[in-house]
Amino acid sequence: MPTLLLYIACPPPHREATEELLAAAGFVTAWVDDVAGALASLEQRDRCVLVDFGDDRAPQVVREIRERRPQTLILGVADASSPAVALDLERSGVPAVLRRPIEVRTLGLLAGAAREEPAPAAVPDARPDRSGFPLFAESAAMKAVVEAIRAAAASDAGVLVCGEHGAGRQFVARQIHGQSSRAAGRFVTLDCAGDDGQGIEARLFGAPARPSDVGDRRPDRVGEDSLLHQARGGTLFLANLAELPDRLQARLARVLRDGEVFVGDAPAPSGLRVRAVVSADLGWDEAVAEGHIRADLGKRVAGTRIDVPPLRDRREDIPLLAAGLLREECAARGTLLKEVEPSALALLSALPWRGNGRELRALMATLAAHVPGTRIRLEDVLGYVRLDGAARTFVASGTLHEARARFEREYVSAVLEHHRGRIGEAARELGIQRTNLYRKMRSLRISRPGNNHH
Incomplete structure (x- = not known):
């Protein structure tokens, strides 16, 4: 059956093209311009609601519909890479955002709950996973990761998740687990670099291999309290696999190959249905080539590979990601929510983020803890970061006002340079009026790019 949509406040320049796009994809769409028309339409038939954040009234529209119809699925349509729009989206709390032109496949997955008849499969949960980094995929790079996660979740093959430290590799692994048929099982993690060989063996297998089992063609034996036994029916996530001693790699490869083990002192083997997901930095191929990872194990854990992009390659995701992390940190501390x-x-979108999402979360935690009030301003952020991404250092001389002026001058100059001296565009990015930007340029003695005078 067709999916029913209610589109609120679609901008006239986009209306015709959007109508054609949705109709061609088989959606049945009603179009209204305000919240009154939306509520009247929803009284007649429940639909998935699309609220266009190109309209200034969007946050209020979302709030009113949510108050009157809390079970209705509401999605945003917006350019979330715009800081101003990202702020509106964060205030509204919409669970997912679609960019223009709308990706009809993604919309179909999210809107499955609004079908005239229930969809056979559960609708994906678009809310952030509080155990990791919220999955905001505004950038093309992360949209590709979302598709890769969906494909990996549909398979039982091992998965290799590659990327820089802090990029969210474990979060991607959790998403694969949560979207797979193993979601009801446990997600068990092990850092292979976190202990010596004996300690790792005790945790992973529960006990050393028995002499009688070594070289035997029978299944291996594990303890009831071992991580492998705990992960049965679920997912075993292994970090830093290259640090696992070769002897234990061979034993793990054997367990994954056999799919069954003796548990404790049981006289007969039992099935061990475990899916392995491994995280690695960008040197995985070298580690395999140099023998740090056994070929038989590598083949079993790397049936599918997903490369997680660093934060600097997915800047469109940063506004919503930063706002979401800040909300989490405020909630964790029981402080007032900040914007x-x-x-x-x-x-934040322009910084290099060499520590990726982990570094961004740490900054949001600092801002949540130390910035008074409910608004995070430019000067608040400047107090805890350097524009070159290096660790913050302080010079013992100079007043706070002088330090703030130095940082402000550096940032405004960078924005002007990025926009090649176009005052209107630079002012919009800075969130100030053109006249205020001219005033700041004079007070901070900033030359307009291309000019030779102040």
């Missing part, structure tokens, strides 16, 4: 002003979001 990040557009100019501060623009700065």
Whole structure:
């Protein structure tokens, strides 16, 4: 049966093309311009609601529909890479955002709950996973990761998740687990570099291999409290696999190959249905070639490979990601929820983030703990970061006002340079009026790019 949609406040320039796109994909869409029309339509038939955040009234529309119809699925349509729009989306709390032109496949998955007849499969949960980094996929790079996660979840093959430290590799592994047929089982983690060989063996297998089992063609034997036994029917996530001693790699490869083990002192083997997901940095191929990872184990754990992009390659995701992490950190501390002003979001989106999402979360935790009030301003962020991404250092001389002026001058100059001196565009990114930008340029003695005078 067709999916029913209700599109609120679609901008006239996009209406015709959007109508054609949705109709061609088989969606049955009603179009209204305001919340009154939306509520009237929803009284007649429940639909998945699309709220266009190109309209300034969007946050209020979302709030009113949610108050009157809390079970209705509401999705945002927006350019979430714009800091101002990202702020509106964060305030509204919509669970997922679609960019223009709308990706109809993604919309179909998210809107399955609004079908005239229930869809046979459960609708994917678009909310952030609180155990890791929220899965905001505004960038093309992360959209590719989302597709790879979906494909990997549909298979039982081992998965290799590659990327820089802090990029969210374990979170991707959790998403694969949560979307797979093993979601009801446990997600068990082990850092192979976190202990010596004996300690790792005790945790992973529960006990050393018995002399009588070594070289035997019978299945291996594991303890009831071993991580392998705990992960049965679920997922075993292994970090730093190259640090696992060769002897234990061979034993793990054998267990994964056989799919059954003796548990404790049991006289007969039992099935051990475990899916292995492994995280690695970008040197996986070299580790295999140099013998740090056994070929037989590598083949079993790397049936599918997913490369997680660093944060600097997915800048479109940063505004919503930063706002979501800040909300989590405020909630964890029991403090008032804080909002990040557009100019501060623009700065966050421009930083190099060499520590990736882990570094961004640490900054949000710091801002949540130390910034008073409910708004994070540009100068608040500047107090805890350096624009070159290096660790913050402080010079013992100079007042706070002088330090802030230095940082502000550096940032405004960078924005002007990025926009090649176009004042209107730079002012929009900074979240200030053109006249205020001119005033700042004079007070901070900043030359407009291309000019030779202040």
